[in-house]
Amino acid sequence: MRIRHVTLAPGEKNICVSLMSETWALLLEEIRSLPLKKIDILEWRVDQYRDKDDMEAITETLRLLRQEIKEIPLIFTYREQTREHEDACFHLYEHVLQEDGIDFIDLEQSYPVEKIRELVTQAHQKGVFVIVSHHDFVGTPDREWIGHYVKRAVDLGADVVKLAVTATTPEEVLRLWETTYLLSRANDVPLMTMAMGHLGRFSRIGGHVFGSCATFASGQRCSAPGQLPVADVYRLYQMLADE
Numbered sequence: 268m269r270i271r272h273v274t275l276a277p278g279e280k281n282i283c284v285s286l287m288s289e290t291w292a293l294l295l296e297e298i299r300s301l302p303l304k305k306i307d308i309l310e311w312r313v314d315q316y317r318d319k320d321d322m323e324a325i326t327e328t329l330r331l332l333r334q335e336i337k338e339i340p341l342i343f344t345y346r347e348q349t350r351e352h353e354d355a356c357f358h359l360y361e362h363v364l365q366e367d368g369i370d371f372i373d374l375e376q377s378y379p380v381e382k383i384r385e386l387v388t389q390a391h392q393k394g395v396f397v398i399v400s401h402h403d404f405v406g407t408p409d410r411e412w413i414g415h416y417v418k419r420a421v422d423l424g425a426d427v428v429k430l431a432v433t434a435t436t437p438e439e440v441l442r443l444w445e446t447t448y449l450l451s452r453a454n455d456v457p458l459m460t461m462a463m464g465h466l467g468r469f470s471r472i473g474g475h476v477f478g479s480c481a482t483f484a485s486g487q488r489c490s491a492p493g494q495l496p497v498a499d500v501y502r503l504y505q506m507l508a509d510e
């Protein structure tokens with residue numbers, strides 16, 4: 268699968284970095300502080316943005332953001348798992364899908380099925396790809412759960428399936444890698460998998476070997492525990508590539 272100049276396929280060493288600022292002025296400073304040439308995909312974590320309920324501000328910020336990041340693929344993510352924020356989140360996604368400039372939206376698999384389907388339809392009509400995500404901030408689900416999850420996400424219309432778990436033991440890293448390896452060979456839809464936490468750091472530099480199509484690294488701020496700085500991940504990837 269190709270988005271602008273980026274290929275999302277098992278084994279690709281794509282680096283995603285999240286933009287975490289609260290205002291446009293800070294976002295601009297954040298973008299300018301990043302080594303953009305080392306970044307394949309940017310994620311705008313709009314849940315961190317102060318004016319996220321102001322649709323005009325969102326439209327304008329997106330326009331400026333796109334100007335600044337040029338051709339870098341952009342994921343638009345409102346990371347909220349509480350029910351009370353869901354309406355605001357769906358409203359925002361619907362709004363942004365009428366605008367230009369985003370390449371992906373990220374939808375949590377726990378959202379109501381009907382809503383996911385509606386947003387998938389709207390996104391696809393607009394030529395925007397959908398990442399269906401699951402986050403486990405406590406541990407790593409068992410193999411069977413992960414298998415069902417990936418199948419369900421594909422059935423819901425995901426173009427990419429993301430799984431971010433927490434690794435509390437080495438066995439959980441192994442389980443994530445093993446399931447990523449098997450499921451990436453069994454599905455045409457690219458998988459992005461990673462583990463959070465200290466042990467999860469290994470999954471963030473070795474995931475591509477097991478079939479993940481991208482990893483998340485930290486820019487100005489981490490957007491999840493265990494992310495390594497983007498320049499370090501880039502350097503490691505170069506070291507792994509030259510043999």
Ligand SMILES: O=C1C[C@@](O)(C(=O)O)C[C@@H](O)[C@@H]1O
Nearest residue numbers: 285344431461463483490491
């Ligand atoms: O889903 C993900 C992955 C992530 O949670 C991580 O563990 O790196 C970071 C989030 O910003 C992103 O939306």
